[in-house]
Amino acid sequence: MNESASFVRPKITVSQAVVWFLAVIAIFVMAKTDAADLLPRVAAISALAVALFATRLLPEVVTALGCFLSFIAIGAAPNEVIFSGFSSGGFWLLFAGLVIGTAITTTGLGMQVALRIFQHTGNSYIRVALLLALSGLGLGVLVPATIPRIIIMVPIALSLAKTMGYDIGSRGHVGLTMTAAVATNLPTFGILTGNLPTIIHLGAFETLYGVRTSYTDYFVEQAPINCLRFLALLAVMLPFAPPRSQRLSELEDPTPFTSVQKFLFIMICVAILFWVTDSWHGISPAWIALSLAAVLTVPAFGILDDKVMKTQIDVSPAFFLAAVFAISAVAQHTGLSTTIAEQLIPLLQLGQGSDLRDLYAVAGLSSFLSHFTTAPAAPAILAPLAGAMATETGWTIETISMTQILGISTPILPHQAPPLIISMALAQIPIAALLRVCAGLAVTVAFVGIPLTFVWWNYLGLFG
Secondary structure, eight states: OOTTTTOOOOOOOHHHHHHHHHHHHHHHHHHHSOTTOHHHHHHHHHHHHHHHHHHTSSOHHHHHHHHHHHHHHTTOSOHHHHTGGGGSHHHHHHHHHHHHHHHHHHTSHHHHHHHHHHHHHOSOHHHHHHHHHHHHHHHHHHOSSHHHHHHHHHHHHHHHHHHTTOOTTSHHHHHHHHHHHHHHHSGGGGSTTSOHHHHHHHHHHHHHHOOOOOHHHHHHHHHHHHHHHHHHHHHHHGGGOOSOOSOGGGOOOOOOOOHHHHHHHHHHHHHHHHHHTHHHHOOOHHHHHHHHHHHHTOGGGSSSOTTHHHHTOOOHHHHHHHHHHHHHHHHHHHTHHHHHHHHHHHHHOTTSSOHHHHHHHHHHHHHHHHHHHOTTTHHHHHHHHHHHHHHHHOOOHHHHHHHHHHHHTOOSSGGGSHHHHHHHHHHTOOHHHHHHHHHHHHHHIIIIIHHHHHHHHHHHTTTO
16 A cells, blocks of 8 residues: 555644643743733733634643643742632532532432423423423522523523433434523623623622612613524534433333432432522522532432432532632632733724714623633623723713623623533533524624614613
């Protein structure tokens, strides 16, 4: 055989090329910048880590550990800042979610619920997807944080996919689990108490500017774009219907709940009750979820065995989330995020064009910075900039606040929204599929949602 003919040139994808390009830039920045100048080094490490997370060219845990070690090596921040993600509520919500999701699956509770739902929907992907989407949206009114809702909805969607005969990674599995995850998260930004980033953002504006936003005013102002998100999600996911499953004849009728399933169901209902009354008792959703996870891991209750952490639960997604929080914390500690924002605001040339142009500019900057810090951390950077933005645009602080929320609530990459990371971990959703859905919804917001919001806000007089 001709030796040259046996050589196959390796194929390099666009994403791989981008990551290698960023890696070269990161090495160049490290070599050329002074050791005392942290900002370029932090920026290079953060950009490379985000690219690796987005493209998944390396396992998330490898990228996460590399991110931690790189920040330590350059002395980017104290250890308590770099590893602050491990003490955050989001980290423990994810950890607890993995435990609770495993319990729902291994006890068969998820399958029992799925079979009962299936009795009403039949083998109709569209009816099941609609039910999941509406349930996720409706749960946003009750539970004031997205991750607890994800912990409930995604395992049920996973069981429904299995009930309908869809294998892990198949079109039906991906479609149903993504529908549950995205509908439970993004459209609920129209509900003031529906998402942690919104709560943090409005709290920051009340602290800095004395601005309070009522539940009703917030809903009226944010409803159009979030209704559009919901409709766009349905438009994307409903045609996702795969060919009719051939394995439904193997399904059995639902059986009565076992004592273990009843106990688990009661415990979940108690947790939901505590989540719903969050504003009354003040206990963090993370500690409620962690308490439930602790109860479920007690072998005497018969829900999870004593080897579950070794054999059934993969905690690597938790390291992924901790690394994302580390990037955010280090960026804030070093002042990198503020520096980027202060450099970008003059480039936006606010107040020098139409209100629509300024709406795009402020929302776009908010979305960009939220990807650099994650949505829950973005308000810490965006809120202090609102005064300057209001001066430049001639808008009120309230209008700037609402515009920044448009950007925060529009993820283009899944890592921006921790609930989507948790969904990927619970349901084994391929990141490429979630990337396409997020990008599609972001394009819809950019070309339809923002102009629609502009017309609506003009009618409400927010630009006056």
